[in-house]
Amino acid sequence: MIRIKIIIFTITCVFLFLVLNLFYFEVVKGNKFKELSNKNCIRILPQEGGRGRIIDRQGIVIVGNELCYDVLIMSSDAKQLDKTLMNASRVLGTDFKNLKNTFKGSLTASSIPMALAKNIDLKKAIALEELKPDLNGIIIQPRPQRGYPYGRLACHVLGYLNEIDRWRLTKLADYGYKTKDIVGFGGLEEKYDYYLRQEEGGLSMEVDHRGRFVRTLGFRPPKSGKDIQLTLDVKIQKIVEENLSGKVGCVVIMEPYSGQIIALASWPNFNPSAFVTKSNSSIYDFLNNPEAPLINRAISAAYPAGSVFKLVVATAALETGKINLSTTFLCTGSINVGKQKFSCWDTHHEENLRDAITHSCNVFFYRTGLLLGAQAIHDYAVKLGLSRGTSVDLPYEESGFLPHPLWRKIYRFKNWLEGDTVNLSIGQGELLVTPLQIARMMAIFANRGRLVTPYIVKTIAGQDVSNYQKKIITLPIKMSTIDSIREDLRNVVADPSGTANVLSTLSVPVSGKTGTAQAPPGQPHAWFIGFFPFKSPKFVICVFLEHGGSGYRATLLAKQIIETMIQEGIL
Amino acid sequence: MASYLRILLIAILIASIGILTIYSSTYQKGTKLWQQQILWVVSGMFAFFIMSNFNYRRLWDVTYFLYGFVLILLLLVSLLGVVRLGAQRWLKFGGFNFQPSELVKLIIVIFLSRYFSKKSVDDVALLSGRLGIFRGLILPFIFVAIPVWLIIEQPDLGSGAMVLFIFFAMFYLAGVKLRYIFIFSLIIILSLPLFWQILRDYQKERLLVFLNPNIDPLGAGYTLIQSKIAIGSGGFLGKGWLAGTQSQLHFLPESHTDFIFATLAEQWGFWGSAILLSLYYLLIREGFLIAQRTSDYFGRLLALGISLMLGIQVFINIAMTMGLMPVVGIPLPLMSYGGSSLVMTFISLGILVNIDKRRAVF
Numbered sequence: 042m043i044r045i046k047i048i049i050f051t052i053t054c055v056f057l058f059l060v061l062n063l064f065y066f067e068v069v070k071g072n073k074f075k076e077l078s079n080k081n082c083i084r085i086l087p088q089e090g091g092r093g094r095i096i097d098r099q100g101i102v103i104v105g106n107e108l109c110y111d112v113l114i115m116s117s118d119a120k121q122l123d124k125t126l127m128n129a130s131r132v133l134g135t136d137f138k139n140l141k142n143t144f145k146g147s148l149t150a151s152s153i154p155m156a157l158a159k160n161i162d163l164k165k166a167i168a169l170e171e172l173k174p175d176l177n178g179i180i181i182q183p184r185p186q187r188g189y190p191y192g193r194l195a196c197h198v199l200g201y202l203n204e205i206d207r208w209r210l211t212k213l214a215d216y217g218y219k220t221k222d223i224v225g226f227g228g229l230e231e232k233y234d235y236y237l238r239q240e241e242g243g244l245s246m247e248v249d250h251r252g253r254f255v256r257t258l259g260f261r262p263p264k265s266g267k268d269i270q271l272t273l274d275v276k277i278q279k280i281v282e283e284n285l286s287g288k289v290g291c292v293v294i295m296e297p298y299s300g301q302i303i304a305l306a307s308w309p310n311f312n313p314s315a316f317v318t319k320s321n322s323s324i325y326d327f328l329n330n331p332e333a334p335l336i337n338r339a340i341s342a343a344y345p346a347g348s349v350f351k352l353v354v355a356t357a358a359l360e361t362g363k364i365n366l367s368t369t370f371l372c373t374g375s376i377n378v379g380k381q382k383f384s385c386w387d388t389h390h391e392e393n394l395r396d397a398i399t400h401s402c403n404v405f406f407y408r409t410g411l412l413l414g415a416q417a418i419h420d421y422a423v424k425l426g427l428s429r430g431t432s433v434d435l436p437y438e439e440s441g442f443l444p445h446p447l448w449r450k451i452y453r454f455k456n457w458l459e460g461d462t463v464n465l466s467i468g469q470g471e472l473l474v475t476p477l478q479i480a481r482m483m484a485i486f487a488n489r490g491r492l493v494t495p496y497i498v499k500t501i502a503g504q505d506v507s508n509y510q511k512k513i514i515t516l517p518i519k520m521s522t523i524d525s526i527r528e529d530l531r532n533v534v535a536d537p538s539g540t541a542n543v544l545s546t547l548s549v550p551v552s553g554k555t556g557t558a559q560a561p562p563g564q565p566h567a568w569f570i571g572f573f574p575f576k577s578p579k580f581v582i583c584v585f586l587e588h589g590g591s592g593y594r595a596t597l598l599a600k601q602i603i604e605t606m607i608q609e610g611i612l
Numbered sequence: 613m614a615s616y617l618r619i620l621l622i623a624i625l626i627a628s629i630g631i632l633t634i635y636s637s638t639y640q641k642g643t644k645l646w647q648q649q650i651l652w653v654v655s656g657m658f659a660f661f662i663m664s665n666f667n668y669r670r671l672w673d674v675t676y677f678l679y680g681f682v683l684i685l686l687l688l689v690s691l692l693g694v695v696r697l698g699a700q701r702w703l704k705f706g707g708f709n710f711q712p713s714e715l716v717k718l719i720i721v722i723f724l725s726r727y728f729s730k731k732s733v734d735d736v737a738l739l740s741g742r743l744g745i746f747r748g749l750i751l752p753f754i755f756v757a758i759p760v761w762l763i764i765e766q767p768d769l770g771s772g773a774m775v776l777f778i779f780f781a782m783f784y785l786a787g788v789k790l791r792y793i794f795i796f797s798l799i800i801i802l803s804l805p806l807f808w809q810i811l812r813d814y815q816k817e818r819l820l821v822f823l824n825p826n827i828d829p830l831g832a833g834y835t836l837i838q839s840k841i842a843i844g845s846g847g848f849l850g851k852g853w854l855a856g857t858q859s860q861l862h863f864l865p866e867s868h869t870d871f872i873f874a875t876l877a878e879q880w881g882f883w884g885s886a887i888l889l890s891l892y893y894l895l896i897r898e899g900f901l902i903a904q905r906t907s908d909y910f911g912r913l914l915a916l917g918i919s920l921m922l923g924i925q926v927f928i929n930i931a932m933t934m935g936l937m938p939v940v941g942i943p944l945p946l947m948s949y950g951g952s953s954l955v956m957t958f959i960s961l962g963i964l965v966n967i968d969k970r971r972a973v974f
Contacts, residue, residue: 044784044785045785045900045903045904045916048781048784048785048900048916048920049897049900052893052896052897052900052923053893055923055927056889056892056893056927059889059927059930059931059934060886060889062931062934062936063843063877063882063885063886063889063934064882066840066843066844066934067843067844067846067847067848067877067881067882067885068847068848068882070844071844071845071846071847071848072847073844074840074841074843074844074845075844075845075847077841077844077845078841078842078844078845078857078858078863078878079845079857081838081841081857081858081861081863082857082861082863247857247861248861249861249862249863250861250862250863251862255861
């Protein structure tokens, strides 16, 4: 009898054991198994939204999205597969073996649909779609792709797209960036990538044990990125780029009162769609070209300023009262400071400030600079916006460099000598500026004493963002100084002996300053900065030609540009 | 409530759950398996009624005849049997497939019950207490070993092992001296390595995979992994009727036969599977209670054996679906699709009921 009892007890224990195990499986580990069972039967077909477009100030789309078609295949049973690939290869025009290899090569998990061919012709896509009943498991997936209807136009401002790299990924992972995301590099695509980015959506579907589609479980619509409207004007940008093409350098055209950038071009340039279509040879050329086509010379490169820096010296001298409008110096072609001879490019005789600016006389400014002293020059240069970045909304801006006595003492363990002051007065020496900084400086004279912050982006997704820029600062410079220098700048063009006299033939009154910055061992850099029309300026222009020769070249280019603008009726 | 009503009700309840589950896992294919199963249940109930009125003591008389009959059947299977799923276990009987090994289990139970009891209304004392080792251990073992060997050759390791299990338990219950049991266990353990050699490759694989299903996740381990996923993903409340993805989308093989429990667990969750287990427990307990109530030793052993048979089978099947035992082809009684098992179970239950009916005679 007792044995029966033992057996009954054993059986009860056994059943309890089973129930406990059930509890463990279903309740304790239930979620894990639920996940596994979902993994078995749920597949996700992702769908991309469109990246935000970039539009110019008139509403013309500079960078948009085009629809391109990929061929995806949902791997299912092997017999069907060969037949499917055979049919597909006939339509696509590729070898069956190649297709099979691509398929085998990218077969990661049998759960995800994989790409057989990317970016196929519309006609082929339609053909494949028509053959759908014969092609088991093939999906034609339309996908938005970056399109550049204007080709290379404003490529430096825009930037290009590529797969995210590890450095960026580590910084941005918290913002929702994942591996294999496409992000912008350089330009606005990089700076505003967070807004331009699209959100992925997709289809989630249920499949059976053979991977065959059973039903749709859910759909999340993809979201497009936000559009960005620029202050750039495509018409003017085109004019600028056409004229700049072939000459190494850059051109900036800015609106003097608000700081809006109308045109910004740098040459040599590159083609951003090469990165989209992944044309490796072009990309290789761009990256390895010694002339650095990917660099935006307007902001990412700093150069010696040359004669355009004389405006800083003039302002400083007038403000501090070291000279006045009637002060004169005699230019005999050179001066001696200590044992060193510093020459002027011509013999100018007696020059006052107006003459010195008109003729760009070095000697006048040597003497003025010596009167001022390097520290004063430095301080006024900083006031006028040099030696630091302009806070423009483009990445990789250089801040240039302004030497001064203290710096020389601390970093070079040398004393500042008068010869250095002399060099500095005409914008040579260790001085480095970016063309955009110079353009901003010119704007001070154009808008009568205000330091603006240049910007390119006007609205994001329709919302005006210009309020978020830095406020315009009214500089503590006497209006008389400003007006006087303004007149001098007008004289540079109007006076027959002015260095920019070629511009006087234009129907619009232009004012400006030329510059020839020595840059041994190569040719000197050519500068022209100016604003027009004189009385109420609409544009500030800065033309810079790297190793372009004398400032005359830059002036000529400016003339061509302005001429074309007049022709097109912009002015 | 009368015992036989209880048994009948529970059995029908379980069988109905079985039909519903079979429906849920096969309706998509359009096959009428569930309707077939209903027919089997009805036949089973018929058999139940017949056996519940059939004097079980008559089984005593025909034991040896039954034993011989079963041996012949097994031989027939190995000669003429229908091969299905790589195993030769079935005999074709005018449209039906009949699995003799199911019958063998019952016959062995009857045989052992007779062997260890004495036919006498007066002397119902246990015979086995006075048996020596030869008659107490070796002889019954030989009698059992022959059909077991034939079964294992089919190959049907599961049923064979189960019969041995039943033998062992009945051995114990029959009151054989403990040291014989001890010796028997020792012999079994020592002969295990020899046993390993005899196993076929796929059976060896099954044992290895049982220890770690991930050795072969797409082959031998697949069924086990999918079964665990099915059971686990049921959660507490289950996924709902006809909404079990593992079974509906056919990730789980044998979802209407050997792994029907996983199918149920996925759809009805913990509460559903616990209820099913309780039903089985009640059924088996009923059998044991009947055994305790009767004073006829043959009847008692028979009742115990039948209850054990059911209990062991339920345990092995459910443990197998959860990965607690290696995968063997044993159906879940009253639930799995299959006529042989279903009818035999009803017959066994009928005998149980009859034993209870006649207990007052003694």
